[in-house]
Amino acid sequence: MSGYRAYCAFILSLLPLWAGAFPKADPVPGGVAIIPLASSATAKPSATYDGKAVLVAEHDGQWLALIGIALGTPAGLNFVQINDNSEALLDIFPKQYVEQRITLKDNKHVDPNPKDLKRAQADKKQSDKALATLSDTNPQLDFIWPHNGPLSSPFGLQRFFNDQPRAPHSGLDIAAPQGDPIKAPAGGKVILVGDFFFNGKTVFIDHGQGLISMFCHMSKIKVSTGQEIKQGDVMGLVGKTGRATGPHIHWSLSLNNARVNPLLFLPPRP
Ligand SMILES: [Zn+2]
Known part of the structure; x- marks a missing residue:
C-alpha cells in the first residue's frame, strides 16, 4: 500500500x-x-x-x-x-425486522395468572408515565456502551413466546455475566426504579428532552429515584429478574415516547 x-x-x-x-x-x-x-x-x-x-x-x-x-x-x-x-x-421508509421464536419452560411469564396480570398492568402505568417524561435538560448525545458483552437479541425482532405472537422487541439485549456492573450510557436523572413483573429490577434514566433509557432484569439496583448520574456511573448489576431466560441487559431507549434502536446512539463496539 x-x-x-x-x-x-x-x-x-x-x-x-x-x-x-x-x-x-x-x-x-x-x-x-x-x-x-x-x-x-x-x-x-x-x-x-x-x-x-x-x-x-x-x-x-x-x-x-x-x-x-x-x-x-x-x-x-x-x-x-x-x-x-x-x-x-x-x-x-419501510423496514422489515426478522422473527425470533423463544420457548419458555416457565409458563408463568407467558400466560400470567390474573393476579400477576394485574401487577403487570400497574407496572405498565408507572413505566408509561416515566417514558413520557419531557424535561428541558439538553441531553448528552455521545453515548457509551453500558457493557462490552455480546449482543444477544437485536432491537425490533418480531417475537413469539411458545408460538404466541408478542409485541416486537423494543430494546437491545446484551448478554453479560450475572453481577457485572451496568454503566449509564449517558448522564441524566433517575426518574423511576422498581421491581416489575416482566422487566424485573429496572432503572429509568431521563437524559433530557424526551430521551429516556430503561434498563431491565437487574440483580441489584445501585441508584435511587431523583439521583443525578454521570455517564459511566454504575446503575445496577446484571441479572435475570422478571421474564428472562438468562442473565442479560435489556436496554430500551425512548425518544419523544417512541422506542428507538439504541445502536443509532452508540459508537462502534470497543
Ligand atoms: Zn430484551
Whole structure:
C-alpha cells in the first residue's frame, strides 16, 4: 500500500468514531430522523411531530430535530412543525425486522395468572408515565456502551413466546455475566426504579428532552429515584429478574415516547 493510500485508509478508519459522537439518522419505524431546522447562529427553534415536542440539538453549526419513529409506524410522508410557523418533510421508509421464536419452560411469564396480570398492568402505568417524561435538560448525545458483552437479541425482532405472537422487541439485549456492573450510557436523572413483573429490577434514566433509557432484569439496583448520574456511573448489576431466560441487559431507549434502536446512539463496539 502506498503511503498516500495508507494515509487515506487511516483517515477512513477514524470516520466511524466521529460519526459515533452524534446519533445516526435512520428514518424507519424504530429509527431516528434527523431534520435540519436552522443555522445555530439563530435562537434555538422548537419542533413538534405527531403533536409532541421533539429533541432539538446543535451540531456542526445547525439546529437539528431528532425524532423517534415508533415501531409499527406506516412508511410515507409526514410533517414536522417548526416554531409553529413552518413545516419540514419527514419521509419514513419501510423496514422489515426478522422473527425470533423463544420457548419458555416457565409458563408463568407467558400466560400470567390474573393476579400477576394485574401487577403487570400497574407496572405498565408507572413505566408509561416515566417514558413520557419531557424535561428541558439538553441531553448528552455521545453515548457509551453500558457493557462490552455480546449482543444477544437485536432491537425490533418480531417475537413469539411458545408460538404466541408478542409485541416486537423494543430494546437491545446484551448478554453479560450475572453481577457485572451496568454503566449509564449517558448522564441524566433517575426518574423511576422498581421491581416489575416482566422487566424485573429496572432503572429509568431521563437524559433530557424526551430521551429516556430503561434498563431491565437487574440483580441489584445501585441508584435511587431523583439521583443525578454521570455517564459511566454504575446503575445496577446484571441479572435475570422478571421474564428472562438468562442473565442479560435489556436496554430500551425512548425518544419523544417512541422506542428507538439504541445502536443509532452508540459508537462502534470497543
Ligand atoms: Zn430484551
